[in-house]
Structures are given as C-alpha cells and as structure tokens.
Amino acid sequence: MRKINLFDTTLRDGEQSAGVNLNAKEKLQIALQLERLGVDIMEAGFPASSKGDFLAVQEIARKIKNCSVTGLARSVKTDIDAAWDALKDGANPRLHVFLATSPIHMQYKLKQSPEQVIETAVESVKYASKYFPLIQWSAEDACRSELPFLAKIVEEVIAAGANVINIPDTVGYINPKEYGEIFQYLKSNVKGIDNVILSAHCHDDLGMAVANSLAAIENGAGQIEGTINGIGERAGNASLEEIGVALHIRSDYFGAKTNMKLDEIKKTSDLVSKLTGMMIPPNKAVVGKNAFAHESGIHQDGVLKEKTTYEIISPELVGVGSNSMVLGKHSGRHAFKSKLSELGFSVTEEESHKIFKTFKTLSEKKKEFTDEDIAALVIEEKVERSEDMFELVSLQVQYGTSQVPTATVTLKNQEQQLVQEAATGGGSVEAIYNTLERCTGFTIKLQDYRIQSNSSGRDAFAQVFVRVMVGGVESSGRGMAQDVLEASAKAYLNAVNRILILNAQAEESLKATV
Numbered sequence: 001m002r003k004i005n006l007f008d009t010t011l012r013d014g015e016q017s018a019g020v021n022l023n024a025k026e027k028l029q030i031a032l033q034l035e036r037l038g039v040d041i042m043e044a045g046f047p048a049s050s051k052g053d054f055l056a057v058q059e060i061a062r063k064i065k066n067c068s069v070t071g072l073a074r075s076v077k078t079d080i081d082a083a084w085d086a087l088k089d090g091a092n093p094r095l096h097v098f099l100a101t102s103p104i105h106m107q108y109k110l111k112q113s114p115e116q117v118i119e120t121a122v123e124s125v126k127y128a129s130k131y132f133p134l135i136q137w138s139a140e141d142a143c144r145s146e147l148p149f150l151a152k153i154v155e156e157v158i159a160a161g162a163n164v165i166n167i168p169d170t171v172g173y174i175n176p177k178e179y180g181e182i183f184q185y186l187k188s189n190v191k192g193i194d195n196v197i198l199s200a201h202c203h204d205d206l207g208m209a210v211a212n213s214l215a216a217i218e219n220g221a222g223q224i225e226g227t228i229n230g231i232g233e234r235a236g237n238a239s240l241e242e243i244g245v246a247l248h249i250r251s252d253y254f255g256a257k258t259n260m261k262l263d264e265i266k267k268t269s270d271l272v273s274k275l276t277g278m279m280i281p282p283n284k285a286v287v288g289k290n291a292f293a294h295e296s297g298i299h300q301d302g303v304l305k306e307k308t309t310y311e312i313i314s315p316e317l318v319g320v321g322s323n324s325m326v327l328g329k330h331s332g333r334h335a336f337k338s339k340l341s342e343l344g345f346s347v348t349e350e351e352s353h354k355i356f357k358t359f360k361t362l363s364e365k366k367k368e369f370t371d372e373d374i375a376a377l378v379i380e381e382k383v384e385r386s387e388d389m390f391e392l393v394s395l396q397v398q399y400g401t402s403q404v405p406t407a408t409v410t411l412k413n414q415e416q417q418l419v420q421e422a423a424t425g426g427g428s429v430e431a432i433y434n435t436l437e438r439c440t441g442f443t444i445k446l447q448d449y450r451i452q453s454n455s456s457g458r459d460a461f462a463q464v465f466v467r468v469m470v471g472g473v474e475s476s477g478r479g480m481a482q483d484v485l486e487a488s489a490k491a492y493l494n495a496v497n498r499i500l501i502l503n504a505q506a507e508e509s510l511k512a513t514v
C-alpha cells in the first residue's frame with residue numbers, strides 16, 4: 001500500500017483562524033500531541049512573522065524528535081534566514097517557502113510579472129538550499145493559475161532544488177475532478193516531477209477540502225496537508241483526522257495508508273479545541289459529539305442488533321469511549337428498554353410499556369432525555385403504582401391581599417387512612433407545604449423550587465420542580481397540574497413519596513441479600 005505523508009499545519013494555517021492566538025506553551029502542548037498522533041511533518045509557525053512565533057517554532061523544533069518540523073517563509077531572504085535560525089537545531093529541519101502563481105495574485109498582490117515571479121521563486125529556493133536539507137515549495141493560489149505557467153514554474157523550482165511541490169487550493173475554489181486533473185497535468189508536463197513528492201493543501205470555502213485532498217491522493221499526491229478539526233484561515237483547511245480515517249476505512253478503494261495513530265484522534269481534537277477556543281460542531285465527522293450518537297428508533301434497533309448496520313467507524317478506533325443512544329422523539333422500544341437495563345432498572349413488560357408511552361408523549365415537547373430524565377420516569381411510574389405512599393385527595397387554599405394564606409389538605413396515607421390538616425404560611429405555597437409537613441409527619445426542608453409552563457398559552461399546564469431534604473436524605477419531585485398551587489403540592493408530595501419508595505426498595509433488596 002502507498003504511504004501518504006501527513007503534513008499538519010494546525011500551528012500555522014490553523015492559527016490563522018480568526019480569533020485564535022496560541023502562546024508558546026500552548027503551541028508546544030499541541031506539537032507534542034501531534035507527535036503522538038503520528039503526523040510526519042508539522043508546520044510549527046511562520047518564524048519571520050513575530051518574535052513570539054520565532055521562539056515557539058524554535059522550542060518545538062528542539063523538542064520534537066519523531067517528526068520533521070517546518071516553518072513558513074515568503075520568498076524573501078530575511079524570512080528564510082529567520083526560518084533557518086528557528087529550525088536549525090531540530091532533528092529533521094525543512095523549509096516551507098511559497099509564492100503566488102495566479103494572475104490575480106501576481107498582478108494585484110505581488111505586483112510582479114510572471115517572469116519576475118519565476119525568478120523570485122528560483123532565487124528563494126537556491127538561497128534556501130544553502131541551509132536546508134529539505135525544501136518544500138508552494139505555488140500559492142495554484143488552482144486559479146494558468147496550467148502551462150504552473151508547470152513551467154514548478155519545473156524551474158525543482159531544478160533549483162525543491163524536494164516537495166505543494167499545489168494549494170488557497171481559496172477553496174477547486175472541485176475534486178479538476179484538482180485531480182491538475183496533478184495529472186503536472187505529472188505529464190513537468191520534467192523532474194518524479195523526483196519530488198507532490199503535496200495537496202486544501203481550504204474548505206466550498207466544503208470540498210477533504211474530498212479534494214482525497215482526489216489528489218488518487219492522482220498521485222504523496223503528501224496531504226491539513227489541520228486538526230479543520231481549523232484555519234476563513235472556512236478552514238482540510239481536516240487531517242477525517243483524511244486519516246477515510247484512508248483507513250476505505251483502504252480497499254484508495255490503496256493508501258498513513259502513520260496516523262487513529263486512537264489518538266479524539267485526544268488531539270479535544271486539546272486543539274480547548275486551546276484554540278474553537279468549538280467542534282456536534283455533527284462534525286469523526287470528532288463531533290454526535291458522530292457516534294444514534295437517535296432514531298430504526299437506527300438504534302439496528303445498532304443494538306449489529307453495530308455495523310449504522311456504524312462504519314467504530315468509536316474505539318478513534319479514541320472515543322463508545323457510541324451513545326440518545327433518547328428523543330424518534331426513539332423506539334428497543335433502545336428504550338436497553339437504556340432501562342443499562343441504568344439498572346428491572347421493570348415488568350407492563351411497566352416498560354407504560355413508561356415508554358409517557359416518554360413518547362413527553363418527547364413531543366422535549367428534545368433530548370438524559371439518564372436522569374429516564375430514571376425520573378421510571379421512579380415516577382413506580383411511585384404511581386406503589387402502595388407505600390401518600391396520595392393527594394383534596395386541596396383548598398384561602399388567599400386574599402389582606403388575610404393570612406391558609407391551606408387545608410386531605411391526604412390518604414400508607415395505611416389508606418384519610419389525614420386532614422390545615423396551616424398558614426407567608427404565601428399560598430408556604431401554607432400548602434406547612435400543611436403537608438403536618439400531614440406526613442416528616443420534617444421537610446425545601447432546598448429549591450422552580451415553576452415553568454409546560455407549553456405556551458393561558459391554559460398551559462404548570463410544572464413544578466422541587467428539591468427537598470427529609471431526614472438527611474435529598475429528594476426531588478415534579479408535579480404537573482392546570483393550577484400552580486396543585487402542581488406545587490403534587491411536586492412536594494412526589495419528592496416525599498420517592499424517598500418512601502427508595503426506602504422500601506432498599507429494605508427489599510436487604511431482605512433478598514440476607
């Protein structure tokens with residue numbers, strides 16, 4: 001299988017992302033992780049651009065031993081001098097020197113004629129070969145350049161001593177077929193092309209950076225440049241981790257391999273995201289939070305029966321712990337049951353059926369269910385069915401702007417007897433809670449009380465959430481009713497009942513183990 005060199009430019013082109021600024025310590029941390037990831041070449045920065053970048057490149061070059069460290073330079077002697085000073089102590093120094101070759105860039109930016117551009121490029125490569133054992137030359141904006149001119153300048157810089165020829169799609173303009181054709185054209189029209197490595201460097205302005213990089217491989221590129229998480233100037237660069245994984249998974253098609261240690265991908269991606277502050281979109285291939293999350297019932301059922309039905313990459317391969325089943329409105333019974341047993345609940349068929357029905361109804365309004373939400377549904381079902389609990393029979397509240405709020409509550413207790421009490425409070429809710437405390441006989445400390453509407457509109461249900469402490473045990477409860485006071489009473493009672501149920505369950509399992 002053909003070996004493809006991976007050239008990582010997270011620390012140079014990646015740092016060109018708007019809003020990203022890494023200090024030397026952060027750059028070194030990323031460099032060490034890139035070394036563990038197994039990239040072949042890392043571009044540590046642009047030494048002539050600032051004192052800080054110079055020192056960072058120098059430190060990285062001195063510390064990194066298992067891959068070649070490079071730095072970028074314009075076709076300017078002082079840039080090349082700075083790059084050599086920064087890189088010379090490295091284990092395997094190489095220069096990355098570039099010059100634009102498209103009519104737009106030559107005319108408006110460089111203000112040089114094509115002949116002058118060839119002369120500048122050749123001079124810079126010759127100058128650099130005084131120092132560097134390896135020189136990569138890049139034709140900036142190659143993909144908007146005239147092909148005969150591109151072939152001519154590439155031939156000249158090879159003759160001057162360049163070892164790697166990079167064909168950047170600087171503005172993310174090309175598409176895979178055209179990009180492949182450029183590589184074919186150069187292979188057929190440039191003398192000496194077989195003595196150098198051809199490299200691809202793609203930007204993602206039209207979302208084709210990875211596809212273009214893979215097309216380059218199919219057409220003879222031996223090196224691919226990219227960044228972790230695809231960060232970089234404007235819409236970013238090709239995601240190196242996506243390319244590494246694509247070549248691995250589709251080795252049958254590409255017949256190419258890399259040295260990337262795939263199980264280091266997640267760690268590298270997380271580190272780059274943390275230090276650059278660039279969030280990874282949840283749906284990002286390979287490293288996004290949702291890349292191994294299954295949400296819909298049919299997919300979840302398939303994955304539970306056989307992972308490969310919907311997973312072409314196993315999460316373990318790229319250093320992600322495991323896949324996840326997200327319970328939401330599209331989920332089905334198989335995934336739901338599997339989640340219940342994963343959470344350690346043993347429920348009967350009838351209970352499972354009932355809880356699933358409640359879950360489906362709630363999922364119309366709620367996007368995602370956490371493990372805690374599912375546990376709450378199960379406990380609620382068990383609470384509803386349990387005999388060891390208090391049941392609200394009636395509630396009456398008297399409130400007026402010039403009178404003390406008073407509540408009267410009737411409950412059915414665990415022995416199925418009716419208990420009635422009344423109490424006052426600073427407000428209606430406090431009056432209810434004081435009354436419930438009397439009815440249940442527990443000392444209950446309210447820790448948190450929250451109320452929200454279940455939907456919009458005047459007739460929406462009120463949902464109350466409470467957190468209470470009863471005898472040193474914390475519990476939470478939820479109550480839903482058309483009226484806020486009734487919902488408040490239900491939530492409070494629900495929290496107390498949960499404690500009773502858990503106590504009863506603990507007693508049962510204690511009996512079972514004796």
Ligand SMILES: CC(=O)SCCNC(=O)CCNC(=O)[C@H](O)C(C)(C)COP(=O)(O)OP(=O)(O)OC[C@H]1O[C@@H](n2cnc3c(N)ncnc32)[C@H](O)[C@@H]1OP(=O)(O)O
Pocket residue numbers: 013016046048049050073074075076098099100109110111140170233
């Ligand atoms: C496609 C890419 O990603 S290229 C890399 C882009 N990265 C960066 O620019 C980050 C680092 N850059 C910097 O810190 C600064 O731009 C510096 C230090 C390099 C230069 O700063 P300044 O001297 O102030 O110049 P400024 O950035 O405004 O303009 C760039 C100059 O370089 C010239 N230039 C651009 N590319 C090249 C090149 N490959 N070779 C020679 N000259 C070049 C421009 O024509 C312009 O020259 P001019 O001043 O004669 O008009």
Ligand SMILES: CC(C)C(=O)C(=O)O
Pocket residue numbers: 013072098138139140141166168169170171201203
């Ligand atoms: C410096 C070059 C390789 C570059 O980043 C580009 O052209 O996008």
Ligand SMILES: [Mg+2]
Pocket residue numbers: 013168170201203233
């Ligand atoms: Mg670039």
